[in-house]
Amino acid sequence: MGMNDFIKSPDDRLNRQLLFSAEIDKMTSVLRRTLLIDKSRRENDAEHSWHIAVMAMLFSEYASEPVDIGRAVQMCVVHDLVEIEAGDTFAYDTAGNEDKAEREKLAADKLFSKLPDDQGKMIRSLWEEFDAMETPDARYAACMDRLQPFLHNTLTEGHGWQSGNVERSSIEKRMSIIKDFMPEVYKWITTCLDNAVKKGWVDTSTPI
Amino acid sequence: MGMNDFIKSPDDRLNRQLLFSAEIDKMTSVLRRTLLIDKSRRENDAEHSWHIAVMAMLFSEYASEPVDIGRAVQMCVVHDLVEIEAGDTFAYDTAGNEDKAEREKLAADKLFSKLPDDQGKMIRSLWEEFDAMETPDARYAACMDRLQPFLHNTLTEGHGWQSGNVERSSIEKRMSIIKDFMPEVYKWITTCLDNAVKKGWVDTSTPI
Numbered sequence: 001m002g003m004n005d006f007i008k009s010p011d012d013r014l015n016r017q018l019l020f021s022a023e024i025d026k027m028t029s030v031l032r033r034t035l036l037i038d039k040s041r042r043e044n045d046a047e048h049s050w051h052i053a054v055m056a057m058l059f060s061e062y063a064s065e066p067v068d069i070g071r072a073v074q075m076c077v078v079h080d081l082v083e084i085e086a087g088d089t090f091a092y093d094t095a096g097n098e099d100k101a102e103r104e105k106l107a108a109d110k111l112f113s114k115l116p117d118d119q120g121k122m123i124r125s126l127w128e129e130f131d132a133m134e135t136p137d138a139r140y141a142a143c144m145d146r147l148q149p150f151l152h153n154t155l156t157e158g159h160g161w162q163s164g165n166v167e168r169s170s171i172e173k174r175m176s177i178i179k180d181f182m183p184e185v186y187k188w189i190t191t192c193l194d195n196a197v198k199k200g201w202v203d204t205s206t207p208i
Numbered sequence: 209m210g211m212n213d214f215i216k217s218p219d220d221r222l223n224r225q226l227l228f229s230a231e232i233d234k235m236t237s238v239l240r241r242t243l244l245i246d247k248s249r250r251e252n253d254a255e256h257s258w259h260i261a262v263m264a265m266l267f268s269e270y271a272s273e274p275v276d277i278g279r280a281v282q283m284c285v286v287h288d289l290v291e292i293e294a295g296d297t298f299a300y301d302t303a304g305n306e307d308k309a310e311r312e313k314l315a316a317d318k319l320f321s322k323l324p325d326d327q328g329k330m331i332r333s334l335w336e337e338f339d340a341m342e343t344p345d346a347r348y349a350a351c352m353d354r355l356q357p358f359l360h361n362t363l364t365e366g367h368g369w370q371s372g373n374v375e376r377s378s379i380e381k382r383m384s385i386i387k388d389f390m391p392e393v394y395k396w397i398t399t400c401l402d403n404a405v406k407k408g409w410v411d412t413s414t415p416i
Contacts, residue, residue, distance in 0.1 A: 007403050009396040017266050025245040028255050037233040047236050050258035053285045058225050070278020077261045155213050188217040195215050
């Protein structure tokens with residue numbers, strides 16, 4: 001990083017905002033399991049966050065409760081920021097997900113303290129709302145966070161599923177928020193899963 | 209692209225939304241002149257769009273008019289979509305910018321027609337608003353679109369400026385929207401430009 005080249009403003013608040021903006025560029029090197037659709041390489045967190053933010057502008061008509069799209073889009077762009085410190089945990093990594101909450105809490109303490117207090121609290125609170133998946137906006141953003149990698153997997157021969165030996169039942173569990181909140185979209189998910197089983201992209205060793 | 213693997217839903221509207229979502233993943237391969245801050249490689253349009261969207265959540269206090277942050281963030285995530293068809297034009301490429309408007313209009317016709325009509329119009333209208341830089345939301349989003357690569361350039365030894373032999377006066381022209389709309393932030397821009405001249409990162413062959 002060229003942070004040493006940073007030219008300070010006399011305004012400390014502005015410096016913190018600019019340095020935080022530089023800091024989050026690290027999202028471009030947090031790699032996810034998912035491939036880009038052209039299969040050229042793994043997707044990174046910046047790309048994924050952007051992608052679900054645009055999708056959040058398109059799918060609200062399927063949501064079972066009214067959604068504030070502007071808020072949901074903001075949630076999408078910040079929902080993975082803590083991974084700058086905590087790293088990405090593959091959604092189907094059981095062990096990795098056991099201590100994920102604790103790791104991410106510490107990461108949030110570290111990352112968001114770099115912002116002016118009010119803004120650190122604002123972004124942290126959006127991230128916590130996303131993570132709790134209780135409000136309609138958070139449930140909707142969480143659906144986008146599941147739908148986008150699902151779409152990528154269906155178009156890359158189930159790369160993430162195959163490489164992680166993921167079972168259909170685990171995918172269904174991960175997609176259950178879509179089943180609850182966007183049942184029309186879940187019908188398409190089911191059809192794609194049937195196809196993925198037929199193609200041998202998902203593990204079906206455990207009877208479901 | 210694995211588009212042939214796309215499993216259709218009986219709902220044609222949903223298919224268009226899903227296929228458009230897949231289509232825009234191409235933003236990850238539209239490269240910009242700007243380097244990532246760690247200098248590892250050039251930034252792509254998906255990363256840039258995400259980055260300015262997060263920044264739009266942080267700098268509104270400096271705007272000279274009230275801004276609807278939720279709208280500005282949405283503008284940020286869609287503002288470069290047409291480059292999937294039209295390619296990125298370096299901000300300081302005079303010849304490339306001469307026919308940019310025409311190329312991008314044709315690109316928009318092609319790209320946004322892939323969405324259901326109402327949604328194609330909605331995103332196109334946000335993009336046109338951004339491009340016209342007349343409303344406060346658009347002016348603010350445009351400031352983020354200038355501030356982020358400026359920040360990157362200051363932290364990568366002026367890579368974009370040096371590689372394009374860019375003159376200080378051209379950068380000042382490009383940053384004039386920040387001068388108008390966020391004068392406090394522009395003070396920092398000026399200090400950084402003084403430093404860039406001192407370091408020899410910008411061309412000063414034309415007297416200004």
